[in-house]
Amino acid sequence: MEDSTGSNPQSLGFTEKLKSWLSWSWTYVCFIWFGMVLIMIYVLWSPLKLQETLTSASVFLNTLTPKFYVALTGTSSLISGLILIFEWWYFRKYGTSFIEQVSVSHLRPLLGGVESSSTTGLFSSVNGEAEPRPSVSECKVWRNPLNLFRGAEYNRYTWVTGKEPLTYYDMNLSAQDHQTFFTGDTQQLRPEDAVMQKAWRERNPQARIRAAYQAIEMNHDCAAAYVLLAEEEATTITEAERLFKKALSIAGKDINLLVYIKRRLAMCARKLGRIKEAVKMMRDLMKEFPLLGMLNIHENLLEALLELQAYADVQAVLAKYDDISLPKSATICYTSALLKARAVSDKFSPEAASRRGLSTAEMNAVEAIHRAVEFNPHVPKYLLEMKSLILPPEHILKRGDSEAVAYAFFHLQHWKRAEGALNLLHCTWEGTFRIIPYPLEKGHLFYPYPGCTETADRELLPSFHEVSVYPKKELPFFILFTAGLCSFTAILAMLTHQFPELMGVFAKAFFSTLFAPLGFFADKMESFMPSSFWHQLTRI
Numbered sequence: 001m002e003d004s005t006g007s008n009p010q011s012l013g014f015t016e017k018l019k020s021w022l023s024w025s026w027t028y029v030c031f032i033w034f035g036m037v038l039i040m041i042y043v044l045w046s047p048l049k050l051q052e053t054l055t056s057a058s059v060f061l062n063t064l065t066p067k068f069y070v071a072l073t074g075t076s077s078l079i080s081g082l083i084l085i086f087e088w089w090y091f092r093k094y095g096t097s098f099i100e101q102v103s104v105s106h107l108r109p110l111l112g113g114v115e116s117s118s119t120t121g122l123f124s125s126v127n128g129e130a131e132p133r134p135s136v137s138e139c140k141v142w143r144n145p146l147n148l149f150r151g152a153e154y155n156r157y158t159w160v161t162g163k164e165p166l167t168y169y170d171m172n173l174s175a176q177d178h179q180t181f182f183t184g185d186t187q188q189l190r191p192e193d194a195v196m197q198k199a200w201r202e203r204n205p206q207a208r209i210r211a212a213y214q215a216i217e218m219n220h221d222c223a224a225a226y227v228l229l230a231e232e233e234a235t236t237i238t239e240a241e242r243l244f245k246k247a248l249s250i251a252g253k254d255i256n257l258l259v260y261i262k263r264r265l266a267m268c269a270r271k272l273g274r275i276k277e278a279v280k281m282m283r284d285l286m287k288e289f290p291l292l293g294m295l296n297i298h299e300n301l302l303e304a305l306l307e308l309q310a311y312a313d314v315q316a317v318l319a320k321y322d323d324i325s326l327p328k329s330a331t332i333c334y335t336s337a338l339l340k341a342r343a344v345s346d347k348f349s350p351e352a353a354s355r356r357g358l359s360t361a362e363m364n365a366v367e368a369i370h371r372a373v374e375f376n377p378h379v380p381k382y383l384l385e386m387k388s389l390i391l392p393p394e395h396i397l398k399r400g401d402s403e404a405v406a407y408a409f410f411h412l413q414h415w416k417r418a419e420g421a422l423n424l425l426h427c428t429w430e431g432t433f434r435i436i437p438y439p440l441e442k443g444h445l446f447y448p449y450p451g452c453t454e455t456a457d458r459e460l461l462p463s464f465h466e467v468s469v470y471p472k473k474e475l476p477f478f479i480l481f482t483a484g485l486c487s488f489t490a491i492l493a494m495l496t497h498q499f500p501e502l503m504g505v506f507a508k509a510f511f512s513t514l515f516a517p518l519g520f521f522a523d524k525m526e527s528f529m530p531s532s533f534w535h536q537l538t539r540i
Helices: 002-043 050-063 066-094 098-110 150-161 168-183 191-201 205-218 223-232 237-249 255-271 275-288 297-308 311-321 330-342 350-356 360-375 379-383 401-417 421-434 453-460 477-498 500-528 531-539
Strands: 141-143 395-397
Touching: 066 098, 066 477, 066 500, 150 223, 150 237, 168 191, 168 223, 168 255, 168 395, 168 453, 191 205, 191 223, 205 223, 223 237, 223 255, 237 255, 255 275, 255 297, 275 297, 297 311, 297 330, 297 401, 311 330, 330 360, 330 401, 330 421, 360 379, 360 421, 379 401, 379 421, 395 401, 395 453, 401 421, 401 453, 477 500
Parallel strands: none
Antiparallel strands: 141 395
8 A cells, every 4th residue: 555655646647747847848749840841841842843933933923913913911900900890899789809818729729828817826725735715705696785676766767768678688687586485385385386486487477467467367365476566567667556555455464575564665765755754664664574684685775874874874874884804795895995085085186185295184085985896896886977877786796896886876966975085086096906905916905906896797787788807908919910901911912002113022032031040041951961861861
């Protein structure tokens, strides 16, 4: 046993050395191949009559008219331009170069390369073994705590603009949430529950509404059916509130139904202007069900308290939920920044601050803004109205563009109400990026910014919205290369058309200069090797 276990590390070491040697050898394969090609050309120079072939080719090229070169360069410019347009479209849609993606996916494995996405070496332990990357909760898709009503808000937007504000991916996630929340024990499903379970999966809104009415016909006390009608069929918030109250009266002891209905009733009261009533309902709900913190009801409460301008109560909620052990959100970070900015923003002046420096309160406000921007760098452009807002999705990705849209949609009015707060944000938010380490393998106050946000946000946000991407991706090499090639060949085509004789002289000089090293190499080889040796190789 000792011998066998002792030989395994040696065999593994030999394998690793062999792999490293093969990888190292690939670096010089191109040079060896190029040298062999040169030798082969020289050896076959006489048998294949390459001299006569080159002479006849030069005669043929000399007989070509300038129109041929114009057509050649023009065609090259057209083809490279089409490639450039396709590469640019692919980069704008998928965030990467098509040629680069194909090269990495298909050519790199053939050359013995490894995937660039490998985390080996980024997180390694003392003994050199790879450690798993720490799990980052920011890549999880969350239910939007302030999501709108489909019938009373999302559908009205569709009727006016003809655009769909929700993606199929987003609505499918909502269907899964509703099934999980309202189905209960699948082994004891009542007939109306089975109908509602199917209703949540229906893609067509009218089919869902018909299924809800079918469930009500089976059982007039089917609360989940009234919830669906309140969400989907009600065209006003008042009507939705009436249906939710009906559902609440027959919900029984189903905790999931009770929490969902009470929360939506509180949101109805907030939208109808009964803000103090909404705040009381939210506080009672949080007190009655303290273990349901994952539903983020405190974010609904924060928004309602900001509308009341009850800033002391807002600070009390932040003191409880802005804790290092709890997951952060844009609402938590930016509301904290808003409170600190509000204390100094009315008297803040960039010119005065540059002369005398920042006071302690101003420094605290700037640090809070930097903290918020590091958590979600997409929010400031919406608050400063540098990007247009859209209706928020039903699900958000923390630290992503979807969360930024959802936060700014409800909280922009609160920033505008605090005099000078947006001015302070405008003057200081970009300074965050001088603090964050680059490249982004490390964070400053939070985990490194996740790389999954762009893909998830494109699934959550409608196609007519331009997704905000952080960090900004540089243009791939192949886009720059094809742009340069297209421009260069277009210039050549124009110059050849305008100055045919001068370009002909230039082309001859260019090719003679290009092939000069080859002729020099051939002369040196003839002088170095005896003629009999080359004669024998030729005969072979």
